[in-house]
Amino acid sequence: MKILLISYDYYAYDGRLRELVRAAKELGKVWYITRASEGEEPQEATHILYPDHGYSNFIFFVMQQIQRVGAQDVIFVDNRKGIIPGVIAKRMTGARYMVQDCRELYDCKSAVGLSGRLGCMVEKIFTRRSDVVIAANAYRVKIMVKKFRLKAEPLNYENIRCLRYTSQERRELVEQECAEFFKEKKFRIISTAGCDMSRTTGKMIEALKGLGEDYELLLIGESEEEDEQIARGMIQELGLTNVKIFPRMDQDHLKYFIGHSQVGMVTYHQRDLNNKYCASGKIYEFLFEGIPVVTSTNPPLKDFCEKYKVGRASDDYEAAIREVAGNYGRWTAAVERFVSRADVERNNHRLAEQIRERLKEKTR
Helix, strand or coil: CCCEEEEEEEECCCCCHHHHHHHHHHCCCEEEEECCCCCCCCCCCCCCEEECCCCHHHHHHHHHEEEEEEEEEEEEEHHHHHHHHHHHHHHHHHEEEEEECCCCCCCCCCCHHHHHHHHHHHHHHHCCCEEEECCHHHHHHHHHHHCCCCCCCEEEECCCCCCCCCCHHHHHHHHHCCCHHHHCCCCCEECCCCHHHHCHHHHHHHHHHHHHHCCEEEEEECCCHHHHHHHHHHHHCCCCCEEEECCCHHHHHHHHHHHHHCCEEECCCCCHHEEEECCCCHHHHHHHHCCCCCCCCHHHHHHHHHHHHEEECCCCCHHHHHHHHCCHHHHHHHHHHHHHHCCHHHHHHHHHHHHHHHHHHHHH
């Protein structure tokens, strides 16, 4: 099969997108269009980077690339911003099938602004018309059947993923750059949600006041200016020197930082469907680097921690971190057992086989 995958996300920073491309490659030859981050180069000849000039221009950019990619059998849409260019590409390439990954679970009631509400409407109209729909966890599968009135259950593609060094040279360079930072012995807690206050970052910062100087919190990721100001204000007000803020990192640097930390924080609020029934890939990134997690009490996270014993789900972050630190060997042993059974490639292969089977059913 010839497949065109369309995503308005960044390949360099998006773990689920990278795994979707790998899964799609098991089905056939894949062209993939993604947004370009600063200085990013295509992964290969069939990777087309969109110079980031906004969403409207992205639609026209996809249309311009159709002559280059030629006729296709399948249009693979990543998330709802891929829907409109995907529908257009399906007509222009003569593709027979549409596969849609719904990584998010948007709710019109909680949508922000006109564009958010329009996005929900577009998703509701076209998701039920896709030949294969993919959800990010079992909770979302059940919700989506009812929400979109789907005739068939979406495929459940969990965010099982790991970080990979892009090359040995990059690995050595990152080690040279970052080794000095980790020389001081600390029990390091890492969050890759940046300073996002809606993701309970304020509670994390407050926990560090009680934990003391033997612990250190690393906040990594892109942040809204207002959220970062709030975080820095809290750090100053509480007189903390053990909370560090970093910008978004590429895969190489992020892997190094996680691998040299002791606990990963995976936290979400529960005020809308998308966050309450979160489908976190971050939890797998932490576990594949060998570190246990502390999570908020969202149903999927709580169930995961209770089932696999790889971390503690709690609304009291200080107590949970102390619990993990107090018997660290037991937690890391559980992580090691989990990782020995989890398999990124097997998860991708399973998705590819399920897509293949669903498309076969469409031809019968």
